[in-house]
Amino acid sequence: MQQKQQTSPKNTRPEPNRRFSIAPMMDWTDRHYRFFARLITRRALLYTEMVTTGAVLHGDHARFLGYSPEEQPLALQLGGSNAAELAQCAALAETAGFAEVNLNVGCPSDRVQNNLIGACLMAHPELVADGVKAMRDACAIPVTVKHRIGINGRDSYAQLCDFVGQVHQAGCTTFAVHARIAILEGLSPKENRDIPPLKYEVVHQLKRDFPQLEILLNGGLTDLDAMQQHVQQLDGVMVGREAYHNPYFMADVDRRFYADETPVLSRLEVMAQMRPYIARHIEQGGVMHHVTRHMLGLFQGLPGARHFRRQLSTAIHQTDQPLALYDQLLQDMEQRLQGRDCERQPA
Numbered sequence: 001m002q003q004k005q006q007t008s009p010k011n012t013r014p015e016p017n018r019r020f021s022i023a024p025m026m027d028w029t030d031r032h033y034r035f036f037a038r039l040i041t042r043r044a045l046l047y048t049e050m051v052t053t054g055a056v057l058h059g060d061h062a063r064f065l066g067y068s069p070e071e072q073p074l075a076l077q078l079g080g081s082n083a084a085e086l087a088q089c090a091a092l093a094e095t096a097g098f099a100e101v102n103l104n105v106g107c108p109s110d111r112v113q114n115n116l117i118g119a120c121l122m123a124h125p126e127l128v129a130d131g132v133k134a135m136r137d138a139c140a141i142p143v144t145v146k147h148r149i150g151i152n153g154r155d156s157y158a159q160l161c162d163f164v165g166q167v168h169q170a171g172c173t174t175f176a177v178h179a180r181i182a183i184l185e186g187l188s189p190k191e192n193r194d195i196p197p198l199k200y201e202v203v204h205q206l207k208r209d210f211p212q213l214e215i216l217l218n219g220g221l222t223d224l225d226a227m228q229q230h231v232q233q234l235d236g237v238m239v240g241r242e243a244y245h246n247p248y249f250m251a252d253v254d255r256r257f258y259a260d261e262t263p264v265l266s267r268l269e270v271m272a273q274m275r276p277y278i279a280r281h282i283e284q285g286g287v288m289h290h291v292t293r294h295m296l297g298l299f300q301g302l303p304g305a306r307h308f309r310r311q312l313s314t315a316i317h318q319t320d321q322p323l324a325l326y327d328q329l330l331q332d333m334e335q336r337l338q339g340r341d342c343e344r345q346p347a
């Protein structure tokens, strides 16, 4: 872990490279998923799930701030709006060695709205600006914001610019923008990720109007060629669901986004390299499913993908020898793929 600097100069740590990042996702991008994803891409910036300031300050630090060093570069995402609490959490994020601390202004859930967390904060740019300023004053790592292009009742481009302008004035220079509005009443969080239309052109316009800012595009991205097109004008892309459901598409990310030609692991090699991690997790009293539930999409699109998914989602609950099941499954997949996994390139 990095050491806290004695002189504590403000926000002097190097910026992580954000050309490709995996979006924060509650219940999905936990430390097990992140360890797994890191075997597929060495360079993508990873985000934790959102952790509320209350959980960080009053909860179990190991649970909310713990990670494996292999996951770096790794950003902590916070949910909250109380400037003093955000500042304390940002300082803790720095001490824990995170490469960045990000504030969630995009989550539309009712539960968080009641606590002034998430997308509802788009109606309170001054509160977000105060929070960002307090966080920046409290830590040397970069402070960033993830937000929507608007919320119902506050969805004009002028209001978006007002939001970004005020938060920028407070010192934030990196904005991850989910290119749809959130509708705060009447839609579930899941519907809020699908129903409001995607408006990539709004994010491109934002970059043209704020060229000095780092603008990252998020929402509905699944195709690497299209993502590369976006980064010709924007500073990076942030991918959520595709990175979870079809993780091996990221085997081409280091080459395409970072010009890093280091050979990538094949899917079978990824599976083999997860084995000691899983064994250690079990030795420490953990349950194998908590790790392997994140791997279900590893073989998507290849022979045996259904068998792999079934074994890890159903058969796993019917055995008291989960590692033996895993070893057998590795053999099964080797046979079913019959060399089709050797080319070390995504399907």
Ligand SMILES: Cc1cc2nc3c(=O)[nH]c(=O)nc-3n(C[C@H](O)[C@H](O)[C@H](O)COP(=O)(O)O)c2cc1C
Pocket (backbone or CB within 6 Å): 023, 024, 025, 026, 027, 028, 049, 050, 077, 104, 105, 106, 107, 146, 178, 193, 218, 219, 220, 221, 238, 239, 240, 241, 242
């Ligand atoms: C299961 C799930 C949980 C999510 N949790 C968070 C979260 O904790 N913080 C956040 O900012 N966004 C969260 N999101 C939203 C994603 O970060 C992302 O903005 C959204 O899924 C759109 O990107 P995508 O189309 O690439 O998935 C979540 C999305 C999903 C599917």
